[in-house]
Amino acid sequence: MRWIWIDKFVEFHSGERAVAVKNVTLAEEHLHDHFPGFAVMPETLCIEAMAQTAGILVGEAKNFQEKVILAKIKKAVFYHYVKPGDTLILDAKIESIAPEAASTSGKITLGEKLIAEIDLMFSHIDQNLAGKKFPEENFVFTDTFKSLLQGVLVDGAGSSTPESEQN
């Protein structure tokens, strides 16, 4: 199991908002356990998908200089469950950002249906956990995560659309 819960970004507005896509497939091993006999995407993994969408948005806003870690789930409310074959759209916005932390809001939708509303707080742990030491390098933003931003170009207005959708 690779710990990556989004497949690609379809919109990326640096410092403001990001929209990502996640396809839910029966090839994902954990689905067979949740539940054996009827596969449903665990809500906690939906939260993780949002955390990755929002976390990359926050990390990129500081040029990946900060180690951005999920510190608090302010609220996560689920309206419908998710099944294999579903394609989720994750839409995250930065609400506030400070040297030590950031706060994001987000929605997960499936077509027209609102699946979940998820509001998170991230801590920039080097600025925060006094006394605890962390490895120097930014272990949070691996190449896998950063590669999601490849091909998501930044145009003049600081917002971006994927290469494939530009004329």
Add this chain to the structure above:
Amino acid sequence: MKSVDNNIKFSNINKYQKTKKRLEKWFFIFTMAETMKFILIDKIVSLESGKEIKAVKSVSMAEEYLADHFPTFPVLPGVLLLEGLIESASWLVREAENFAHSMILLSEARNVKYKSFLAPGGRIEYTVEARTIEENISSFTGIGVSDNERIVEAKFGLRHFNLADENSGMAAVDAKVIENMKQRWKLLS
């Protein structure tokens, strides 16, 4: 002649049924062993019916997601700590309602705080207290403690239902899920 025939038939049926049972048991063990990919508690250590449950999980370097979370700093992902609390609460519901429902899902989580990290070699004990458990909804507060340090705390609510509630054709699926969860309960409790 007739009685001899009957005796032979009976012993065949008996043997057939015994073999069938053995095959089912092995099939079950085979499938269960294969699919232990998303269970975030190892053992239930105590349960006060309808009120409180305690469960433990040990973290091993062999857990696959640790390679990505994070390379050089492996720690259990925060959402999986929440999942441990949710699973604990779910068992409290299943036991209290006598496995009436197949689906038990998170409806909301609030003020989930991550206070410290849990690394391989560590062991966490989840304590979940029920605030209310009704027929289709329940609410809980939960904490996870490791080595006298609080790792996670949360307030959350679950919803419980059968697929057949919406679609009566799904009753067999509900039954299968419930059966599987009963088997899992035997392993955990």
Add this chain to the structure above:
Amino acid sequence: MAMSRDEIFGEVQEVLVDALGVDDDEVTAEATLMGDLGAESIDFLDIVFRLEKAFEMKIPREELFPAESLMNNPDFVNNGKLTETGLTELKNKMSYIEIGEFEKDPDINKLGDLFTVNTIVSYIDSKLNAA
């Protein structure tokens, strides 16, 4: 925008209920954030962000919650108590409240007790009415 102290209290109460997951009736004027309401480091940031939105103002976290910088500076702390310089610094930063009681025994473990719901209300009041 002119707001009465009561109006400010109402907004602050709502912010604390949401940020800390406590009930309305727990958020009394004298309730301490850390002791009574269970607020921690990450919650302080959550509270600051929410107050900024609710009152449409910038709130440097240091201004509202100077405890951490006070406690981490060796000039301000000696033997578990705030020094003279530390006390002056505290008075400057939190000029909108009375710290007479704390001054008598400036034990840093009791610093948290200064941060009550009232403290936040007074801070917001002072900022709104200075503008």
